[in-house]
Amino acid sequence: MTGARPPLVEAIGITRRYGPTVALLDAGITVETGESHALVGRNGAGKSTLVSVLTGLTRPERGTVRYDGGPAPALADRAAWRRRVACVYQRSTTIDELSVAENLFLGRQPVTPRARVISRRRMRQQARALLDEWGVPVDETVRAGGLSVEDTKLVEIARALSRGTRFIVLDEPTAQLDSRATDRLFAHMRRLQEAGVTFLYISHHLREVYEVCQAVTVLRDARRIVTAPVGAMPPGKLIEAMTGERGGLPVPPHTAPPPRPFGAAGPAAGPAAGHAAVRLEQLSSPDFHDVSLSVAAGEVVGLAGLAGSGSHQLGAALAGLHRTSGGRAWIFGRPLRTGSVPAALAAGVGCLPRDRHHEGLVPLLSVAENITMPISGRLGPLGLIAPTARDAVARRAIADLGIGTEGPAQPLNELSGGNQQKVVLARALAIDPRVLVLIDPTAGVDVGAKRALLAAAIRARAEGRAVLVVSDQLEDLRVCDRVLVMFGGSVTAEYPAGWRDGELLAAVEGVAAGDG
Numbered sequence: 001m002t003g004a005r006p007p008l009v010e011a012i013g014i015t016r017r018y019g020p021t022v023a024l025l026d027a028g029i030t031v032e033t034g035e036s037h038a039l040v041g042r043n044g045a046g047k048s049t050l051v052s053v054l055t056g057l058t059r060p061e062r063g064t065v066r067y068d069g070g071p072a073p074a075l076a077d078r079a080a081w082r083r084r085v086a087c088v089y090q091r092s093t094t095i096d097e098l099s100v101a102e103n104l105f106l107g108r109q110p111v112t113p114r115a116r117v118i119s120r121r122r123m124r125q126q127a128r129a130l131l132d133e134w135g136v137p138v139d140e141t142v143r144a145g146g147l148s149v150e151d152t153k154l155v156e157i158a159r160a161l162s163r164g165t166r167f168i169v170l171d172e173p174t175a176q177l178d179s180r181a182t183d184r185l186f187a188h189m190r191r192l193q194e195a196g197v198t199f200l201y202i203s204h205h206l207r208e209v210y211e212v213c214q215a216v217t218v219l220r221d222a223r224r225i226v227t228a229p230v231g232a233m234p235p236g237k238l239i240e241a242m243t244g245e246r247g248g249l250p251v252p253p254h255t256a257p258p259p260r261p262f263g264a265a266g267p268a269a270g271p272a273a274g275h276a277a278v279r280l281e282q283l284s285s286p287d288f289h290d291v292s293l294s295v296a297a298g299e300v301v302g303l304a305g306l307a308g309s310g311s312h313q314l315g316a317a318l319a320g321l322h323r324t325s326g327g328r329a330w331i332f333g334r335p336l337r338t339g340s341v342p343a344a345l346a347a348g349v350g351c352l353p354r355d356r357h358h359e360g361l362v363p364l365l366s367v368a369e370n371i372t373m374p375i376s377g378r379l380g381p382l383g384l385i386a387p388t389a390r391d392a393v394a395r396r397a398i399a400d401l402g403i404g405t406e407g408p409a410q411p412l413n414e415l416s417g418g419n420q421q422k423v424v425l426a427r428a429l430a431i432d433p434r435v436l437v438l439i440d441p442t443a444g445v446d447v448g449a450k451r452a453l454l455a456a457a458i459r460a461r462a463e464g465r466a467v468l469v470v471s472d473q474l475e476d477l478r479v480c481d482r483v484l485v486m487f488g489g490s491v492t493a494e495y496p497a498g499w500r501d502g503e504l505l506a507a508v509e510g511v512a513a514g515d516g
Contacts, residue, residue, distance in 0.1 A: 006069030014063035041219035086160030096145025101127035277466030283327035305486035319351030320344035350433030368394035368408035397426035418449025
């Protein structure tokens with residue numbers, strides 16, 4: 001229509017490759033002024049790359065980006081980009097040691113007219129006015145590090161608005177929020193929309209799409225599949241667009257090798273495969289409640305759930321990385337003291353943690369030192385480590401897992417991400433565990449490393465170990481004998497091997513696969 005207002009932002013025909021990997025292929029999105037527009041797709045669909053293009057952090061090889069009908073700024077003109085778009089990431093970008101006011105005006109603090117020094121009084125006044133204007137109930141004088149996750153996000157939104165932007169990308173904004181904080185965030189978004197603010201909303205929680213968004217774009221395999229009003233995409237149709245198959249793809253027939261008793265290739269001692277290796281009764285913490293489950297020796301059980309479901313914290317609790325507040329846990333019939341890594345190791349629990357950078361690695365140490373860290377006391381007399389014994393253990397692990405390294409002495413930080421992940425798994429296996437907990441085992445690794453990591457889970461099952469795979473990635477869960485789904489802190493469903501993609505994804509998202 002002549003005179004019609006152009007879209008706030010429009011990306012057309014965007015293609016971006018990273019080496020042989022195609023991140024986006026002729027993809028795009030159109031966001032209208034004043035709407036909340038959801039961007040959804042499974043991991044690897046291209047969402048992050050598209051956001052990088054829309055925020056001027058990545059230059060596409062082909063395609064165009066337009067704001068308000070005009071061309072996007074040059075990549076070097078960061079001030080122009082900040083006036084058009086801002087991104088509030090899952091991890092906060094505020095500086096904990098600075099006050100809220102200092103974070104709001106970092107790099108553009110008001111100064112006194114004559115001395116040209118920072119005027120803290122004026123900065124506090126301007127911060128208070130800004131927070132009041134946008135309805136952010138936060139004290140401008142408090143340290144940012146003392147804010148709740150919810151308030152931190154509101155401060156980041158206010159900071160973006162103060163620069164003039166009215167288009168804000170929210171990347172998994174509720175990942176660390178409880179239901180009440182999520183409701184408050186949504187109420188704030190609605191107020192901002194009424195004031196003319198536009199949101200691009202990225203989330204794996206499909207229920208949130210229906211609660212807060214008016215339009216949705218689905219990416220799959222680097223391409224845009226559909227853009228439509230949310231009302232035209234009921235859950236069943238949305239899941240179909242994300243997975244590419246009506247009702248999801250059936251998993252190939254599951255053929256688990258017959259488990260054998262513990263022996264030379266497995267843990268040194270323990271009951272025969274098939275016995276209850278892990279048993280939880282009404283285990284609770286601030287992140288999950290009244291969870292009861294069991295894992296048999298020689299069984300791989302999947303625990304599927306999105307951020308906020310409690311699945312990652314439950315897996316971490318078994319490994320001593322998360323403290324529980326109630327209930328009981330047993331490992332092969334013996335009580336397990338949760339919240340204690342030494343107690344978990346003594347019970348025979350090995351763990352590949354969720355965040356290898358903060359919980360699994362010492363980058364400046366060698367491959368051998370990282371692998372043998374939990375068994376260093378066994379590698380020589382009187383607590384002294386014999387380098388030959390240490391390197392022998394490392395060489396076996398390098399060969400077993402196919403770790404790409406120059407040798408045991410190579411510094412860990414020189415390895416690729418996939419090989420670092422294999423080293424973390426090797427460290428978990430070094431204790432000869434009876435129970436193996438793998439939390440997001442293939443996150444951020446390439447296809448070859450994924451294959452090796454999941455093959456290790458299958459080998460552990462054949463050796464009679466109990467394996468718990470905590471992940472929301474369907475590829476990780478295909479190796480499992482059964483999959484438990486967590487939502488809202490509870491186990492809500494169980495699926496035997498042979499589940500369909502759409503059915504399991506719907507349970508993880510908390511919606512019914514057959515809706516729509």
